[in-house]
Amino acid sequence: MDRIKTTEIAIIGAGPAGLAAAIEATKARARATLIDENARPGGQLFKQIHKFFGSQAHGAGVRGFQIGQELCAEAEKLGVELLLNTTVYGLFEGRVLGLMNEHKTMSLKAEKIIIATGATENALPFPGWTLPGVMTAGAAQTMMNIHRVLPGKRVLMVGGGNVGLIVAYQLMQAGAELIALVEAASQIGGYQVHAAKLERAGAKILTSHSIKEARGKNHVESAVIAKLNPGWQPIEGTEREFEVDTICLSVGLTPLAEIALMAGCEFRYAKERGGHVPVLDEDMQTTLSGIYVAGDAAGVDEASIAMEEGRIAGIAAAESLGYIESKQAKILKAESKNRLFELKQVEHSDLSRPVPTQAGRRRGEDGGAKYFRSESPPPDFMECNDSIAALHSPIPIIECTQYIPCNPCETSCPSHAIIVGKPITNLPKLDPDKCTGCGICIACCPGLAIVLLDMTFSDTESLVTIPYEYLPMPRVSDEVDAVNRYGETLCKAKVIRIRNPKSFAKTALVSIAVPKQVAIEVKGIMIV
Amino acid sequence: MLICRCEEITEEEIIEAIRTGARSIAGIRRRTRAGMGLCQGRTCRRLLAGILARETGIPSDDILSETRRPPLRPLKLNIL
Ligand SMILES: Cc1cc2nc3c(=O)[nH]c(=O)nc-3n(C[C@H](O)[C@H](O)[C@H](O)COP(=O)(O)OP(=O)(O)OC[C@H]3O[C@@H](n4cnc5c(N)ncnc54)[C@H](O)[C@@H]3O)c2cc1C
Ligand code: SF4
Ligand code: SF4
Ligand code: FES
Numbered sequence: 001m002d003r004i005k006t007t008e009i010a011i012i013g014a015g016p017a018g019l020a021a022a023i024e025a026t027k028a029r030a031r032a033t034l035i036d037e038n039a040r041p042g043g044q045l046f047k048q049i050h051k052f053f054g055s056q057a058h059g060a061g062v063r064g065f066q067i068g069q070e071l072c073a074e075a076e077k078l079g080v081e082l083l084l085n086t087t088v089y090g091l092f093e094g095r096v097l098g099l100m101n102e103h104k105t106m107s108l109k110a111e112k113i114i115i116a117t118g119a120t121e122n123a124l125p126f127p128g129w130t131l132p133g134v135m136t137a138g139a140a141q142t143m144m145n146i147h148r149v150l151p152g153k154r155v156l157m158v159g160g161g162n163v164g165l166i167v168a169y170q171l172m173q174a175g176a177e178l179i180a181l182v183e184a185a186s187q188i189g190g191y192q193v194h195a196a197k198l199e200r201a202g203a204k205i206l207t208s209h210s211i212k213e214a215r216g217k218n219h220v221e222s223a224v225i226a227k228l229n230p231g232w233q234p235i236e237g238t239e240r241e242f243e244v245d246t247i248c249l250s251v252g253l254t255p256l257a258e259i260a261l262m263a264g265c266e267f268r269y270a271k272e273r274g275g276h277v278p279v280l281d282e283d284m285q286t287t288l289s290g291i292y293v294a295g296d297a298a299g300v301d302e303a304s305i306a307m308e309e310g311r312i313a314g315i316a317a318a319e320s321l322g323y324i325e326s327k328q329a330k331i332l333k334a335e336s337k338n339r340l341f342e343l344k345q346v347e348h349s350d351l352s353r354p355v356p357t358q359a360g361r362r363r364g365e366d367g368g369a370k371y372f373r374s375e376s377p378p379p380d381f382m383e384c385n386d387s388i389a390a391l392h393s394p395i396p397i398i399e400c401t402q403y404i405p406c407n408p409c410e411t412s413c414p415s416h417a418i419i420v421g422k423p424i425t426n427l428p429k430l431d432p433d434k435c436t437g438c439g440i441c442i443a444c445c446p447g448l449a450i451v452l453l454d455m456t457f458s459d460t461e462s463l464v465t466i467p468y469e470y471l472p473m474p475r476v477s478d479e480v481d482a483v484n485r486y487g488e489t490l491c492k493a494k495v496i497r498i499r500n501p502k503s504f505a506k507t508a509l510v511s512i513a514v515p516k517q518v519a520i521e522v523k524g525i526m527i528v
Numbered sequence: 529m530l531i532c533r534c535e536e537i538t539e540e541e542i543i544e545a546i547r548t549g550a551r552s553i554a555g556i557r558r559r560t561r562a563g564m565g566l567c568q569g570r571t572c573r574r575l576l577a578g579i580l581a582r583e584t585g586i587p588s589d590d591i592l593s594e595t596r597r598p599p600l601r602p603l604k605l606n607i608l
Binding site: 087088089090100120122123125126127129130254256258259262267269275276 | 529530531533539570571572574575589592593600601
């Protein structure tokens, strides 16, 4: 039979939002119980092996799972009460939660409830979508990054948001071949820096395209894609069939706030945050007093936002139980709110800066992602192209052209030569006079958007230093292909130097010697 | 084409349910069992709403905001 336990603040979901809420509540000496259905806390973070974008205050530049480890360590140190392998299956009268684990059901009566249950991946039906080999991007990520099993060798990714772009990159890192990434909209929704990683590796990004059918007998053997008209309907005659064994779907996330819905909290529709989301006040409190929602459950966003929302909910819940004086709580919440405001600037600025095309080239729809929304001129740092040839010292070339909330380049530079400033969505600006050419920013940039160009290497050759995150690592004096932004080979190049210290957290810096004339175009290497 | 994977309910069966009067996800669920499987509709809810919206013209936003009841996850009988 049910055992009724009690706590002061029950927090459902131990992702970044739930962990942050538990940490704040426990710091205030409230009794918090954190519940998660998984065997360990961390939520989404434990699948994220890439370096996060965001501000340094939220661990940007650090790989996702490490941010998770840090949060868990802090929660553990504070003595947060953890109920793992435990699922909340319902919320009943009097703020009683129904819990279950493998063996039993339990009830937990709480004075305050914080719902931080994250989001769920959307499905996309098409003929053949139930064939083995069709899976969500999240499932592919769990297989690779948690269970260390490669989901397939030849992959089609459906959806060009950040999740699709990042998981596609991780699949390539794990050794799969990305046959193509299709995106129904006329441009990809994710960040340009993430798309650029795929393009540099030669992957096809097809906008205004989607999957029509998966074919195969007992498993996916091929995928049929088609071009879409502006109404997102397939255009007949544009079908193409690719041989693939895996189709990954990353077509959006839906906030998972069922528990709040069930409790009778009011919801509103917010398309930009993934669907129906609970109506919340300043404290992340729902329309029912004592029930809070934070993180992706409150609307799909980012880990940094989830953490701040969790903090606010944790502080507010502790405050309403009398553990924090309202004056103090106000100060604490204001800190989080200011950071949130800054992070959300991105929604108000336009993401429409075009990618600078040094070679004066604009790619057609099949040749690469289209980020262009306007014909405005490329950012300043590319305008110095002609003068680059005359440079007397190594200089970072930063290809980061969208207003995204990100600043590790700024915070990592020991010489303060890169300024992002406030808001954090500003484009990075380099002060060449302060730069020493150390290369640290290259390894810290989660977008892998920076290369270091040294035109002084020899009379005929330049040294280009690029960030590299694939295996096998090249060795010094190996011959590799130097490639441009689209993964096209420019020339053969000799590896001169490799730097891979611990502080770079597995983003190695590979320096190659290339003829001076092509140096400006070199964006990556391929091992032949 | 299968829409509810857990209960193996096809698009045709769902359209049939709408033809016989289903006007909400709950209505489709009662008639077909779509949405009552292991995932408790996490996978197919949006798809059901999409089909219902297409067939009836009810905005899918209205359809999706339906109230939910416990359990969110299937309970094994032996642990109750
Ligand atoms: C591929 C990918 C890349 C990303 N990259 C970045 C990035 O670079 N920078 C960035 O800032 N953000 C990034 N994000 C987003 C970030 O991971 C999420 O925004 C963040 O994890 C949301 O945190 P959360 O705490 O709200 O939810 P989650 O991390 O999803 O945690 C929710 C937890 O609740 C548990 N749970 C749910 N329901 C129940 C229940 N009923 N009972 C018990 N437990 C339950 C879940 O199992 C889960 O552990 C990325 C996301 C993805 C998928
Ligand atoms: S190369 Fe070094 S000094 Fe120059 S901007 Fe990057 S981190 Fe700063
Ligand atoms: S250049 Fe700076 S702002 Fe742009 S992705 Fe890299 S670290 Fe972030
Ligand atoms: S897919 Fe319909 S209940 Fe799981």
